[in-house]
Amino acid sequence: MTDSDKAYYLPSPSHWPITGSIGLFGIFLGAAIWLNGATFGPWVMALGSAVFIYMLIGWFGVVIHESESGQYNDQVDDSFRMGMIWFIFSEIMFFACFFGALFYARMLSVPWLGGDGAGFMTNYILWPNFVDNWPISVTPDPTLFREYLEVVPAWGVPAVNTVILLSSGVTITLAHWALKEGDRKSLVRWLFATFALGFVFVGMQGQEYYHAYHELNLTLNSGIYGTTFFMLTGFHGLHVTLGSIMLVVIWARAKKGHFSEERHFAFEAVAWYWHFVDVVWLLLFVTVYWV
Amino acid sequence: MSEAVLNGVEHQHDHHPTGIKRWLFTTNHKDIGTLYLCFSLLMFFIGGAMALVIRAELFSPGIQYVDPQFFNSMTTMHALIMVFGVVMPGTVGFANWMLPMMIGAPDMALPRMNNWSFWILPFAFTLLLMTLLLPGGGPAGGWTMYPPLMLQTEHALPFVIFAVHFMGVSSVMGAINIVATILNMRAPGMKLLDMPLFVWTWLVTAFLLIGSIPVLAGAVTMLLTDKFFGTSFFDAAGGGDPVLFQHVFWFFGHPEVYILILPAFGVVSQIIPTFARKPLFGYVSMVYATCSIALLSFIVWAHHMFTVGMPLAAELFFMYATMSIAVPTGVKIFNWIATMWRGEMTFETPMLFAVAFVILFTIGGFSGLMLGIAPVDFQYHDTYFVVAHFHYVLVSGAIFSMMAGAYYWLPKWTGYMYDEKLGKLHFWLSVVSVNLLFFPQHFLGLAGMPRRIPDYSTQFSEWNAISSVGGFVFGFSQLILVWVIIKSARGHGEKATAQVWEGANGLEWTLSSPPPYHSFEVPPKISRS
Numbered sequence: 001m002t003d004s005d006k007a008y009y010l011p012s013p014s015h016w017p018i019t020g021s022i023g024l025f026g027i028f029l030g031a032a033i034w035l036n037g038a039t040f041g042p043w044v045m046a047l048g049s050a051v052f053i054y055m056l057i058g059w060f061g062v063v064i065h066e067s068e069s070g071q072y073n074d075q076v077d078d079s080f081r082m083g084m085i086w087f088i089f090s091e092i093m094f095f096a097c098f099f100g101a102l103f104y105a106r107m108l109s110v111p112w113l114g115g116d117g118a119g120f121m122t123n124y125i126l127w128p129n130f131v132d133n134w135p136i137s138v139t140p141d142p143t144l145f146r147e148y149l150e151v152v153p154a155w156g157v158p159a160v161n162t163v164i165l166l167s168s169g170v171t172i173t174l175a176h177w178a179l180k181e182g183d184r185k186s187l188v189r190w191l192f193a194t195f196a197l198g199f200v201f202v203g204m205q206g207q208e209y210y211h212a213y214h215e216l217n218l219t220l221n222s223g224i225y226g227t228t229f230f231m232l233t234g235f236h237g238l239h240v241t242l243g244s245i246m247l248v249v250i251w252a253r254a255k256k257g258h259f260s261e262e263r264h265f266a267f268e269a270v271a272w273y274w275h276f277v278d279v280v281w282l283l284l285f286v287t288v289y290w291v
Numbered sequence: 292m293s294e295a296v297l298n299g300v301e302h303q304h305d306h307h308p309t310g311i312k313r314w315l316f317t318t319n320h321k322d323i324g325t326l327y328l329c330f331s332l333l334m335f336f337i338g339g340a341m342a343l344v345i346r347a348e349l350f351s352p353g354i355q356y357v358d359p360q361f362f363n364s365m366t367t368m369h370a371l372i373m374v375f376g377v378v379m380p381g382t383v384g385f386a387n388w389m390l391p392m393m394i395g396a397p398d399m400a401l402p403r404m405n406n407w408s409f410w411i412l413p414f415a416f417t418l419l420l421m422t423l424l425l426p427g428g429g430p431a432g433g434w435t436m437y438p439p440l441m442l443q444t445e446h447a448l449p450f451v452i453f454a455v456h457f458m459g460v461s462s463v464m465g466a467i468n469i470v471a472t473i474l475n476m477r478a479p480g481m482k483l484l485d486m487p488l489f490v491w492t493w494l495v496t497a498f499l500l501i502g503s504i505p506v507l508a509g510a511v512t513m514l515l516t517d518k519f520f521g522t523s524f525f526d527a528a529g530g531g532d533p534v535l536f537q538h539v540f541w542f543f544g545h546p547e548v549y550i551l552i553l554p555a556f557g558v559v560s561q562i563i564p565t566f567a568r569k570p571l572f573g574y575v576s577m578v579y580a581t582c583s584i585a586l587l588s589f590i591v592w593a594h595h596m597f598t599v600g601m602p603l604a605a606e607l608f609f610m611y612a613t614m615s616i617a618v619p620t621g622v623k624i625f626n627w628i629a630t631m632w633r634g635e636m637t638f639e640t641p642m643l644f645a646v647a648f649v650i651l652f653t654i655g656g657f658s659g660l661m662l663g664i665a666p667v668d669f670q671y672h673d674t675y676f677v678v679a680h681f682h683y684v685l686v687s688g689a690i691f692s693m694m695a696g697a698y699y700w701l702p703k704w705t706g707y708m709y710d711e712k713l714g715k716l717h718f719w720l721s722v723v724s725v726n727l728l729f730f731p732q733h734f735l736g737l738a739g740m741p742r743r744i745p746d747y748s749t750q751f752s753e754w755n756a757i758s759s760v761g762g763f764v765f766g767f768s769q770l771i772l773v774w775v776i777i778k779s780a781r782g783h784g785e786k787a788t789a790q791v792w793e794g795a796n797g798l799e800w801t802l803s804s805p806p807p808y809h810s811f812e813v814p815p816k817i818s819r820s
């Protein structure tokens with residue numbers, strides 16, 4: 001560490017990347033076979049997932065070991081930071097794509113189908129009975145895309161979930177302050193609180209989905225409202241789940257005494273990720289549920 | 292665990308596994324660069340063979356050799372392979388080899404992830420190519436995958452979609468690695484505006500990749516859920532819109548074309564100063580031009596969709612935004628020409644390809660301007676004029692610059708000069724045949740021949756026959772390149788000096804040819820001229 005100015009760190013050859021490729025290949029291949037209706041698809045997918053999880057544990061294990069044994073200098077730390085920041089940027093663009101679809105439907109395609117502007121003939125010829133409103137409970141062709149009873153109201157579970165996620169943003173910051181002050185007990189406690197809130201969020205979201213599917217008749221098949229609703233909240237929920245699992249790992253590492261007051265990149269990376277998930281939710285809450 | 296914490300005192304030499312394990316497990320930027328380049332070359336011949344199927348079928352009117360479904364799967368696969376399997380991996384291969392050497396680093400910033408970025412590709416392309424063996428054949432809806440046509444694909448659909456996801460993972464990881472390398476691994480004292488232009492173009496390209504590839508992933512995910520999970524993103528019966536896909540796809544697609552061409556600009560900007568024996572004219576304006584092209588590339592996407600029935604305001608906005616890209620591009624072309632102006636020029640193979648690039652890319656740029664004018668695009672849209680346009684910018688543009696780069700850096704990589712005679716033969720065959728292949732397609736398009744159709748009206752016969760002859764000559768000429776590479780790699784040829792080219796400047800030319808396994812074990816001193 002003393003000559004971190006002039007020394008470079010280079011990892012040795014590793015079999016983990018290609019193991020990961022084999023795992024991902026299995027997952028994709030299995031999923032494609034499954035979607036084509038062959039019964040062995042799920043088995044291929046399960047095998048691929050097993051290999052992939054084995055890779056995750058192994059690769060992260062190596063990195064954690066290298067990090068804890070002090071092999072990384074400041075330059076490596078910076079590379080990791082940049083890697084995480086740009087990874088989160090790529091995630092933002094992924095969500096932007098689905099938000100774009102939502103805005104396009106609300107602002108353009110649904111009004112056009114309802115006869116707005118140059119869409120008059122579209123409406124007249126194709127579906128003259130279709131009335132433009134949002135959320136659209138009756139789709140242009142209700143025989144193909146089913147009608148639903150009502151949407152999930154913003155000021156029920158979603159509002160509570162907003163409070164939950166915002167609080168988890170506070171608890172992870174408290175955990176970070178505790179880490180920087182060397183207060184390990186509070187660190188572990190606040191981390192626990194954070195992922196607990198995360199899992200509660202996912203649980204409530206699951207319940208909301210159940211309610212939507214079974215009582216409101218609101219499904220992926222309910223036209224563009226159901227489509228954007230489930231795809232946006234679904235991908236977000238997936239990210240909360242992933243973030244919560246990452247928090248559990250960080251919590252377990254904190255309990256083992258990992259991280260120092262000055263150097264704790266993994267903690268910060270997960271915290272950034274968590275805040276990203278938080279901000280996406282706020283956007284979702286406003287544009288999907290509320291307005 | 293770690294191989295070495297390298298510093299000036301402790302020298303650890305090439306400790307790496309040998310044989311197949313070296314290539315499977317490598318964390319070395321040169322090994323990974325070589326893998327990328329070899330992969331790209333292999334895919335070039337696979338995608339090229341598909342192009343020859345297309346050209347053979349189009350040699351004369353009527354259905355000759357293949358059925359229309361297979362023909363369409365050839366056009367689709369040819370495009371997917373050339374874009375994602377040849378140009379992208381090829382330029383990433385150049386980046387892997389050259390970036391650390393150009394900025395005075397020992398390796399890439401995240402070497403293990405670098406290995407993963409590469410080793411995803413063979414698996415992803417296996418997933419893509421195996422669709423040709425499935426019931427219903429390969430995807431035939433075009434590489435742009437427009438619904439509802441694409442959703443009629445049989446068993447191949449999920450394979451293609453997952454292959455695109457898989458390649459996307461590779462591209463994003465590769466791009467993140469490149470950004471981290473350039474921003475974090477430069478030799479002490481090297482400022483951003485000291486970087487060679489190839490480094491700059493790759494920095495900008497990497498941003499484009501991170502910003503646009505996830506959008507493609509989203510677009511194909513929507514296709515997947517529309518087909519299998521009952522969503523209605525692209526189905527008007529549910530309140531969606533098939534045109535939405537085109538918007539999302541081209542929001543990725545237009546930055547993508549700059550992802551393909553910006554590294555090419557970078558390569559040419561390295562080569563022309565070397566053989567003109569003058570520093571690059573207008574370096575700073577080149578950097579700004581690169582950045583403005585990248586920013587503009589995110590707000591011009593709908594010029595690919597002028598004929599789908601967009602509101603007039605949108606047509607106008609996208610037309611003017613598109614026109615404005617001609618300004619920074621013009622700056623670049625002006626600068627390359629000004630670099631050559633009164634230079635002490637010599638015309639070795641890399642320079643020949645670079646000069647041909649400047650001329651032929653400009654032709655492609657001009658036909659692009661024509662296509663960017665909304666009212667006239669109504670005539671050109673989906674004709675062979677479009678095919679001619681993007682092959683001029685991609686084949687005699689991106690691919691030619693990759694040829695130029697390969698000849699330029701081959702002596703550095705292998706330590707031996709390539710065979711100049713064969714190189715020149717390769718160049719002249721390529722440059723003549725590529726024009727024979729694509730120039731007549733302008734006429735065909737203007738006369739109204741539609742793209743992606745295996746049959747055509749008899750008045751198009753002559754130009755199609757000529758184009759096909761050009762295609763076959765171009766295709767088989769590329770075997771010379773393989774032979775040149777093999778000869779140089781096996782040490783047949785003059786031993787190359789460290790500088791290789793008399794006019795070459797930059798850190799990469801201070802290292803021996805071939806360079807040491809870890810490029811710079813101690814940061815080099817940067818001297819400003």
